[in-house]
Amino acid sequence: MTHVLIVGAGPTGLTLAVELARRGVGMRIVERSPGPATGVRAKGLQPRTLEVFDDLGVIGEVLATGGEYPPVRAYRGEEVTWEGRMDRLREPSPRAPYPNMIVQPQWRTERILRDRLAELRHRVEFGAELTGFEQDESGVTATLGTGETVRCSYLVGADGGRSTVRRRLGVPFAGSTSENEHILLADVRTRDLDRDHYHMWAVAEPGMHLSLCPLPHTDVFQIIAAHRGVDDLPAVVASYAPHVRLDEVLWRSEYRVNVRMAERFRVGRVFLAGDAAHVHSPAGAQGLNTGVQDAYNLGWKLAAGSAALLDTYEAERLPVAGHVLRLSTDLHRREDVVLGDGTDQLGLAYPGSPLSVGERGGRRLGALFREQRGTGFLLLGDVTDDHGLRALPSPEGRPGVLLVRPDGYVGYHGDESGLGAYLSAWGIAAPPAAR
Incomplete structure (x- = not known):
């Protein structure tokens, strides 16, 4: 079994x-x-x-x-109307490696x-x-x-x-399922576009768009095309970008937005x-x-x-x-999407979970990633302020502890004396001593 x-x-x-x-x-x-x-x-x-x-x-x-997302090049037909990024590149940090x-x-x-x-x-x-x-x-x-x-x-x-x-x-x-908006996905080769940009077209009709994104370490572009019931891929591309010819279609699929x-x-x-x-x-x-x-x-x-x-x-x-x-x-x-504005999933948390105890309970630790690697819990004692993780002191003045779950979220945050009852309630084996 x-x-x-x-x-x-x-x-x-x-x-x-x-x-x-x-x-x-x-x-x-x-x-x-x-x-x-x-x-x-x-x-x-x-x-x-x-x-x-x-x-x-x-x-x-x-x-x-x-690879990182390339900058966008937006078009109307063959005319370039805008160039820029749809994400904001950030430098790695201890809290976001x-x-x-x-x-x-x-x-x-x-x-x-x-x-x-x-x-x-x-x-x-x-x-x-x-x-x-x-x-x-x-x-x-x-x-x-x-x-x-x-x-x-x-x-x-x-x-x-x-x-x-x-x-x-x-x-x-x-x-819901959108009955009118069809999405074509395809992997294609074309020699008519550079591989340094994410190429995008839109038309006056709401929701209609075409994009070709170069896929890193390949000679392939991914096409995403919204259309109204037309399933001929070259015709869809030509309706937005007449100058772009498809040399080869490697794979394609179609779906409705669900x-x-x-x-x-x-x-x-x-x-x-x-x-x-x-x-x-x-x-x-x-x-x-x-x-x-x-x-x-x-x-x-x-x-x-x-x-x-x-x-x-x-x-x-x-x-x-x-x-x-x-x-x-x-x-x-929306038409003004900036990737990274709430989409990075770093801020998702479980503050209302029954597993979350204390002020930081349910929040992503966001530090000490090397120490978190592996399959166990991480127990932290009076952590230095370098990581912004200092545990709250107990009413008696003793330092508190942070118990980090295997998935990187704080489970228990509080007085060390209450940790045993927490572990017992959830059937969790006692982790190693606090660091």
Whole structure:
């Protein structure tokens, strides 16, 4: 019997698989597709996601193969009407070591995570579609299209917006789908544009736009085109930019803008994460990143195995997903989007969580990243003001402590005498002595 069965091997499922594998948790990850995805789909990795990837041991490869967003060149037909940045580049600091969003094709992000998973002696089981499951008090019995039956303690649906897991749970997916606005995604080659700019066109009709973004360390551009029911890609491009010819279309897909969120992120021993739990407009590059954060939140809790801890997954992530959904929807409706204005996910926190105690409880620590690497808690005593982390003194004048969760958020902030009761209540083993 495996402890966790993960359904779906996109960025969310792979992040969760790495999280569990590095903790030695018995897990399997299955994917209905016959092999790795090839299209770009999402391409923006936010600063908070980069911090997670640092902890997972893949940040070096992510940065080496990705790149910062190039400056924008806006057009009307062939005429350049504006040049500038849609983000504000910031210098790394002790509180934000990766302050800028990185362009990284989703297929490469997934490949990097699969490679890390292989280092941990696990692999994705492609061509293994979940066809059904039943749960009882002691576990979940899942059936695969291969004919295999899998018994697991927990099942996680990270299987996208059309999630089989969510549908079989019967969880409503409330929200809206734009019936008029169609989005074409494509990976293309063209010799008619330079690779130093993010090329963009818009027309008078609200919501209609075309963009071509050069993908780092490739000769490929990603096209995002909004249109009204026209599915001929060269014709769509020509309607905005008659001078741009497509030499080759490597991959393409089409979708309608969905803004939806599941009413529940957990039903018994089954969890939803990533697009299975919430789907966003592409504005602000929030979807993939929110899914990674779901997995990072859930992974250490599944490893700890405490029923009380697992209850906090939905309590923490559902409000965050709702906030991010509203943000991405607002950005989608605006024309003056500046990436980084609330999109970096560094300010997201869990102040109302039952896991959060004290003034700093639920807040991202935002410091001591090297010390946080790994799978355990970090207990801090009377920390110097260099990091702005000095714990509040107790009424008796003794210094307080900060207990940092494995996902980088402060769990307990207060008098050391209350720490034992906190750990006991959540079934958490005592961490090492305070630093």
